[in-house]
Amino acid sequence: MSRKHSFILTLSNNATEKQGINYLIEKQTGFFKIDKDMKKELLDKVNIPYNYLQSFDMVYIPKLKGIKFEQKNIETHLDEIIFVELKTTKKYLPDNPKGFFFGATENEFNFGKLLGNRFRFCFVCLNEKSPSYAMLTIEQLEKIIRNKRIQFQINL
Numbered sequence: 693m694s695r696k697h698s699f700i701l702t703l704s705n706n707a708t709e710k711q712g713i714n715y716l717i718e719k720q721t722g723f724f725k726i727d728k729d730m731k732k733e734l735l736d737k738v739n740i741p742y743n744y745l746q747s748f749d750m751v752y753i754p755k756l757k758g759i760k761f762e763q764k765n766i767e768t769h770l771d772e773i774i775f776v777e778l779k780t781t782k783k784y785l786p787d788n789p790k791g792f793f794f795g796a797t798e799n800e801f802n803f804g805k806l807l808g809n810r811f812r813f814c815f816v817c818l819n820e821k822s823p824s825y826a827m828l829t830i831e832q833l834e835k836i837i838r839n840k841r842i843q844f845q846i847n848l
Contacts, residue, residue: 715825720825722753734775737770740803740806744806747797747803747804749778755772775811776814776827777813779792779813781818782818782819784817784822788817792815800813809829813828813833
């Protein structure tokens with residue numbers, strides 16, 4: 693794959709992820725996009741190193757509906773926070789996440805195992821015929837994985 697094609701694909705995937713974030717924030721309740729400083733503070737509070745900063749995109753706080761989640765509220769809601777790694781597609785998936793194809797890093801799986809029930813992969817389908825989302829723990833996800841392979845990402 694050429695670098696140009698790879699770059700264009702990355703831009704497209706980033707745009708789709710942003711649409712997924714907006715879908716969750718606008719259509720659902722309890723999802724919050726957080727910045728890098730807030731991610732660091734959350735990791736500090738749960739005693740997890742910063743090498744997991746890229747292992748989650750959002751947080752989900754089921755009880756917070758219609759309220760803005762801010763850094764000053766972390767301590768108040770710490771026990772309710774679920775760390776969310778977003779996977780997004782525009783593919784038609786009437787039974788989301790069945791049929792979802794995605795990439796995940798070893799760090800994301802390790803982070804999920806460290807957090808247990810406080811971590812979810814969130815599968816967002818943005819297809820106009822089947823808009824939906826499904827959240828799964830690592831344990832739930834591993835039960836339904838049909839095929840998993842290792843791919844090496846190498847820079848020279």
